[in-house]
Amino acid sequence: MDALSAAFSLVAGADARLLQIITLSLRVSFSAVMLSTLLALPLGAVLAVGDFTGRRSLTVIVNGLMGLPSVVVGLLVYLLLSRAGPLGSMGLLFTPTAMIIAQAILVTPLLAALTRQIIADVWREYAEQLSSLGATSSQATATLLWDARYSLLTVLLAGFGRAVAEVGAVMIVGGNIDGVTRVITTTIALETSKGDLPLALALGVILVALVLAINALTFVIGNWAQRRLG
Amino acid sequence: MKDIFPLQLTDVGFAPDGVSLLHDVQLRIADGARSVILGANGAGKSVLMRLMHGLLKPSSGSVLWNGNPARPAAQAMVFQRPVMLRRSTLANVEYGLKLLGVPKALRQARAEAALAHVGLAHLAERPARVLSGGEQQRIALARAWALEPRILFLDEPTASLDPSAAREVERIVSDIHQAGATIVMTTHNLGQARRLADEIIFLHQGRITERTPAANFFHQPQSVEAAAYLSGELP
Numbered sequence: 372m373d374a375l376s377a378a379f380s381l382v383a384g385a386d387a388r389l390l391q392i393i394t395l396s397l398r399v400s401f402s403a404v405m406l407s408t409l410l411a412l413p414l415g416a417v418l419a420v421g422d423f424t425g426r427r428s429l430t431v432i433v434n435g436l437m438g439l440p441s442v443v444v445g446l447l448v449y450l451l452l453s454r455a456g457p458l459g460s461m462g463l464l465f466t467p468t469a470m471i472i473a474q475a476i477l478v479t480p481l482l483a484a485l486t487r488q489i490i491a492d493v494w495r496e497y498a499e500q501l502s503s504l505g506a507t508s509s510q511a512t513a514t515l516l517w518d519a520r521y522s523l524l525t526v527l528l529a530g531f532g533r534a535v536a537e538v539g540a541v542m543i544v545g546g547n548i549d550g551v552t553r554v555i556t557t558t559i560a561l562e563t564s565k566g567d568l569p570l571a572l573a574l575g576v577i578l579v580a581l582v583l584a585i586n587a588l589t590f591v592i593g594n595w596a597q598r599r600l601g
Numbered sequence: 602m603k604d605i606f607p608l609q610l611t612d613v614g615f616a617p618d619g620v621s622l623l624h625d626v627q628l629r630i631a632d633g634a635r636s637v638i639l640g641a642n643g644a645g646k647s648v649l650m651r652l653m654h655g656l657l658k659p660s661s662g663s664v665l666w667n668g669n670p671a672r673p674a675a676q677a678m679v680f681q682r683p684v685m686l687r688r689s690t691l692a693n694v695e696y697g698l699k700l701l702g703v704p705k706a707l708r709q710a711r712a713e714a715a716l717a718h719v720g721l722a723h724l725a726e727r728p729a730r731v732l733s734g735g736e737q738q739r740i741a742l743a744r745a746w747a748l749e750p751r752i753l754f755l756d757e758p759t760a761s762l763d764p765s766a767a768r769e770v771e772r773i774v775s776d777i778h779q780a781g782a783t784i785v786m787t788t789h790n791l792g793q794a795r796r797l798a799d800e801i802i803f804l805h806q807g808r809i810t811e812r813t814p815a816a817n818f819f820h821q822p823q824s825v826e827a828a829a830y831l832s833g834e835l836p
Contacts, residue, residue, distance in 0.1 A: 496684060497684060497686070499656060499680065499684070500680065500684035502656055503654065503656060503677070503678045503680075504677075504696070504697045504700050504701075504744075504748075505672075505674055505700050505701070506700055510700060514686070514696075518686055518687040518688070519687075598731075599728060600687040600688070600728050600730060600731075601685075601687065601728055601729075601730025601731040
């Protein structure tokens with residue numbers, strides 16, 4: 372109980388260390404989702420609408436990679452960025468940039484798979500009408516992405532939720548360096564093992580609140596779009 | 602500009618995965634008439650319409666517009682169930698114009714005029730998908746009308762509508778015909794066929810059995826299949 376009340380006084384007092392950790396977590400995961408979006412949205416749309424050989428196999432692979440273990444992603448990015456690795460000369464290992472790259476790789480299959488599902492559903496409904504109106508496939512794709520924009524926003528929130536809550540990848544490529552690469556999840560892991568329970572608990576409460584808020588926002592957006600656009 | 606008529610189907614067959622849905626179709630659609638395609642469920646009416654409109658490619662034979670295989674832009678189709686984009690009513694109508702390459706400055710006026718023609722100007726800013734089925738079908742007709750098509754295809758446009766909404770659709774189809782569009786439609790409503798058709802094209806098991814002026818068809822069909830259909834013996 373002492374730990375718990377100490378935790379709440381940390382949160383209530385807006386502890387500077389706590390704030391720095393939270394800010395980095397949000398910044399890294401937000402950037403990772405934005406980076407991933409650039410690849411995942413077009414990939415998901417192409418998988419939904421495209422007509423090319425290997426589309427089914429690629430879809431199965433992308434769906435399968437949704438369950439990619441974050442420590443494995445961390446390991447792969449670590450190998451890429453380590454001194455002896457192919458991108459070692461860039462000196463990115465143990466920086467927030469490395470963490471952004473790792474989380475972007477981690478959430479890309481999730482975003483692409485969810486995007487594919489959403490766009491495929493809208494396409495099934497629109498296909499004949501859009502062809503009738505003479506839409507080219509790039510015009511049709513743009514229409515589908517635009518008309519599914521609110522659903523896609525909830526996809527991005529799901530990706531953010533996954534990214535902000537994962538620990539394995541950022542731990543490996545970030546190194547959990549105090550004041551540099553320490554985020555909510557890695558701090559919880561470290562402080563718990565050190566026995567500093569108040570900080571770990573405070574961050575745990577904040578992480579849960581964050582994930583709940585993301586899910587509530589997803590629900591609100593979905594409902595609003597349904598009422599607004601049908 | 603070269604005329605798109607006549608639309609000529611020669612020896613057209615359609616057999617996806619080896620199952621023949623339509624065979625040996627010879628059909629010439631000239632400018633100006635209202636043709637109604639009748640036939641039992643599964644006779645191939647929708648397939649024939651989609652082949653003419655260019656949504657399907659024939660397995661054999663040719664579909665030519667005044668001798669040209671290219672699909673002309675001056676055509677539109679209205680489906681049994683209207684597909685409304687997740688946008689406002691006005692944006693739904695403007696969308697077709699945008700694809701047609703109509704300059705932005707002209708789009709809104711044309712779309713608003715089309716909505717006024719179908720009596721829905723007051724719903725322009727409402728999201729289209731929350732409106733009733735009858736209103737959505739009228740939006741679909743406005744979207745087609747705004748394109749100023751030379752030919753309009755309608756696939757059972759009133760099958761999901763109540764009688765008053767169906768009458769409204771019939772009025773709009775007549776207006777679009779008055780405005781200069783050739784009409785090709787399917788229906789299961791014989792009263793509607795009588796009211797709208799200049800001629801009847803009758804399909805039976807993927808084959809055209811007759812093509813008769815509407816004035817004669819209903820009391821003097823030429824083919825036994827059409828006679829059986831009219832007397833209610835066909836499903």
